[in-house]
Amino acid sequence: MRRAFLGEFEEIVLLVVAACPAEAYGVTIWEDVQQQTGRSITMSAVHATLYRLEEKGYLSSTMGGATAERGGRRKRFFTLTALGVRALNDIQEMRSRLWQAIPPGKFQLMGF
């Protein structure tokens, strides 16, 4: 199949969903993303990314867990699909291949 293509923000969101210990939904994901990246991000950006990832088949969602604070509205819980897991793996593999390709001692030469 074709190579997974993920943008940087999409990758972060996908990773956050994967890393979430409890059930991940809009608010928790949004907070985690801000915390992890240290950037201020609008919730609509997170929602849009989540839905796009769902359309692409990397995420699936189920509704549930209504609370009074939400006015009785259910949450949409996101979980990684097999395709999502593979996409993350692919990216990880590609990255480590590239890291390995860096000649040893090159970073030292540049003073790091």
Added chain:
Amino acid sequence: MKTTPKTGSPPRWADWLLETCLAPRLLEDVQGDLHEVFHKRVREVGLAKARREYTWAVLHYLSPFFFKPLRRIGNEAAYPSPSLLNTIMLRNYLTISWRNLIRNRLYSLLNIGGLALGMACCLLIALYVYDEWSFDRFQAGYDQIYRLTEQQKQADGIFDVAVTPGPLAPALTKDFPEVAQTTRIGRWSGVLTKGRQAVEAQEMLIVDPSFFSLFSFPLVKGNANTVFRGPNEVIFSENMAERFFGTDWARKNVVGQLVQLNTQQTMKLVGIARNPPTRSHIQFDVLLPFEWLVVNDKWSQKWNSNNFHTYIQLRSDPADVSDIASTFGDKIKNRLKQYNGDKDTQLLLQPMSAIYLRSNFAFATDWGRRSDIAYVRIFVAVGLIVLLIAVINFINLATARASRRAKEVGVRKTVGAQRVSLVGQFLSESLLMTGLAILVALLLAELFLPLFNDIAGKTLQIPYQLPLFWLTLIGLTGVVSLLTGLYPAFFLSSFRPAIVLKGVFNVRQGRSFRQSLVVGQFVLSIVMLIGTAVIYRQLTYMQTAKLGFDKAQLLYVRLKGDLQSKAWQFKSQVEQLPGVALASGATSNLVDILNSGGIEWEGQASNDEFLITNMNIDPDFVSTTGMRMAAGRNFSARIPSDTSSKLGAYMINETAAKRMGWTPTTALGKRLKHWGQEGQIIGVLKDFHFRPLRVAIDPFLFRYQPTNPYFTLLVKTKPGTVSRTLSELTTIYKKLEPANPLSYGFVDQDLDAQYRSEQRVGRIILYFSALTILIACLGLFGLATFTAEQRTKEIGVRKVLGASVAGIVALLSKDFLKLVLIAILLASPIAWYAMDRWLQDFAYKIGLDWWVFVVAGLLAIGIALLTVSFQSIKAALVNPANSLRSE
């Protein structure tokens, strides 16, 4: 929806915004998430800030991403309903429409036929209106050109005249910087000769050199910048050049040739102008320079002689043109007082766009090609009425046949059709019908174009090459399909499936609506029917009315050139002809005499004045025209005092006698003074109509001044000798006046021609009322067919129980006749009011007789009965065994 009140809630409008804009499948969790965060923030930063943040967050959701439908249907997302314009559904609608169309051929035919007739009318009328509208638009300065007109306050009223004095144009150019250029146009007549070639100009105009820069009339030969600087120059139109030099004039070297004007003056041909476009209010075939008039006519330089159409072009200001015109208009309004001390006359600006359609000037001071906005209005009104009736037909038939579609609607709704999609379906059906109808309409329009051109007095063609035409066609189709489709669409889609599928369907639903539509159609038809009758009766009345003289076999010959002074010689020779009974010199041919002047009379009160129309005649006039004396005697050549220059003789008509306070007998011997000539009244003639019957008879005065010119010779011919007399007359004429071609006419024909506009309106209304009735009957026929079908069983049962065919026909026709009767009752007052208004224009008119209304009503009933009875009789004749057999 409300959450814990103690912590407050997010702004209502932000929530509303979110609920409207978000796709329904996303709304629940997004709004939930937003609310959750909101409540968290209320605790952290307070209500006000949280609300602001909430609103801000909501605004970020207003992007196409959040309200587009899902591309890949997710797990439990709500079923998105297929879009109204989904191709599968569209195809289904079209299939169903087509099947319906084919299955009910009769209805489709009636509908499409009616609509096509209506739209063909609309198309033709649109062509007409477009043609009228596009007049003069070829002029480059269309928006900046105005004509100066005068509003004169005279003794007997306020008159608008289109002519202005010659010096006005130069004076305005000098005094007002707003005036870019001016041109004066005067009218002249004459014959152009060269060697043996003689051609009479039909439209000879006298113009300033600026004529060619102010207007867009290009020269095909000659230089527009240098022509008309000298007096003895002339320009021909291409048509005139062809008449004068032959069809190959372009190859001859015509410019620079010398031609004779009226055999007296030598003019140099300095250019050939392109023929003026058909859609131009200015038409000409020969142009003379104003310089020529300056030399030949001293009146052209006087402030007190109104002879010219003065056109001005205002400087074009890109900011605002209309404003300049109105301020300039105010400035010149009372300017004449400064120029010639005339306090009672105002100058007005008539924009170029108003000249063709909205010129209504007194004393025949306007000339050139003119139409009347009234025609445009009548045409538009009639066209819309015809279209309306056709649309009503469609609506009627569609709703009447609703019961047939009820089951279909029920099934569609049961399987989940939304009302919107049903409305879409029925609209697409009417679109299909209208689309077919417009094709038929195009054919019909092409077919009836010659007839229409005849009525409208035009030479229109369907402009297939014009994109605007196709746009109009598409627009018309759209509008008509909406008009026809909307009501049935909403009516049909409103059925409740639970009821219609049980088979309970009330046919009477919407019946009163249908009935009022039928009444409406017939009201319109009957109004037009009555209108036609009244207009034609008035026309007949005017054409057969006793005018006070005998117009039969009365011929007139224009006296031109030398003949005006040689009238006696001509007359005596004509009288010798065997076919001539009598002949008389006169200054007019008795058709629409306008020549009037002031009068002073014995016993006149100091502030009492009026204008009297007059004519110079000879003693044979009374017997030639067959007028009658009311008192006194006729002029006589044997009584010298009749032609005396000191105290001459006058004859007046009865109205003039009454106006001056006399009876015909007491008027005799009274003295009066007209145009400085004193005279005694020797006879009073009975009143006669010297103007169209639109206006009342005015005072009239006859002069007998043989030394003054006569312009016309009236010839009374003996029955059956007209053609021979004419050829003999031509020979005499040619001998006496070889330079000017003979012009003659018949008085009765010219009198009839005065009523051409009424005749034309009459014909328009006649044709269109026939059309409205035809379309209305198409609809009635459809409805009758439908009713008969609906009541097949009832008729069967009635026949089994012994009803007669006649009884059943009466039963079925009764309902429709009731409607037509109501329509007659409604239409009569409307028609009465409208026709009464129309008749106000005529001083002599027919009464609005009640029987006209009765006849129109009976006609409508008859036609309706004929239409309905065909179906009724067919239904009544069906064998009940057949109609009752199946259940």
